[in-house]
Amino acid sequence: MPRVSREQTQKNRAVIENVSARLFREQGFNGVSVADLMAAAGLTHGGFYGHFSSKDELTDVACAAAFKQSSQRRNERSNKHADPRHALHAHVDHYLSTWHRDHTGNGCPAVALAGDVAREPADKPVHRTYAAGVESMADSLTTLFEASGAPQPRSQALATLATLVGAQVLARATRGSPLSDDILAAAREFLLDVNMLNN
Template identity: 50%
Template sequence: MGRVSQAQAQENRRRVVETASRLIREQGTHVSVADLMKAAGLTHGGFYKQFASKEELIGEAAAHAFAELARHHTDGLDRHPGEPDAAQRAAIDAYLSVEHRDSPADGCPVAALATDVAREGAGDEARRVYAQGVRDFADWLGTEDQDGITRLCTMFGALVLSRATKGSPLSEEILAAAREALTVTD
């Protein structure tokens, strides 16, 4: 086979990073390189032409996931011009929804990657990206009345517990209770 053009190589890398971003949120960082490449529609051997290591890819995939999260926040602010509180309420409602609970591959990297990043196997870059992403999300969630870290911890905890209890009435009860606690207005 002939060499891949630089443009095609960049497209392949983008596809691998996007695929990895979804798969690690859905299955965890333990997903194999072979499975990642197969899901991206590329050969396993092509991985090492693009990335020095799986840890490098995980770092890039985590950064991609947090960039998606930041775009969602920006889109929310665009949908609610001059109303950051309304944008936050909409984001909280979406975060604490059954749809988000049931779609980890497209969901929040904070909840999806926490356990894997806490372990050593994800790599230092993934941990750095994760910490910055958590900080940015918490900063975005902060209000004059509520600390962003507290709000994020409530959302994260509710989503993780809801996923763990999926299939029982408790799952949706957890989401509703957290949503109510975070969106009550005085």
């Protein structure tokens, strides 16, 4: 019986992490309460502290979970393409899509959580977790640029990452205006031209 209880506890924690990773991306760290998170997970508010010492701890864990989910999806997309240039092209296409813009809860945490993390006090662990997630994204792009024979692959990766994230932040902030679609289209055209991924 204790083993079943332990397994259920682990399942409950995983549910809380996944729900929080989605809701924090959708509503921000301060836009959703612990009670809201637990209700969305189908659990009681009182059970929260059996899993986490504070909302700050959950914020950190949920941020890590969101980056892990995003990384898994990115790798799945890349693995569909033998040619690294095609993988880069597919990544740009997906990242700058209106689908990505409109599905915040399942999108890239680098975009969705940037403002929240920037406003958190400097001593919060979520800063390190967010930075590690962005570093992982940069490493992934660097690997693709290296494999495609691009000059200065690290610089290209960082510039591409900054353009992707920045364009998506602006596109979400201007959603409902024609400018939003224009930003995504212009960023896509710019990246594919600069990186010569359209050849």
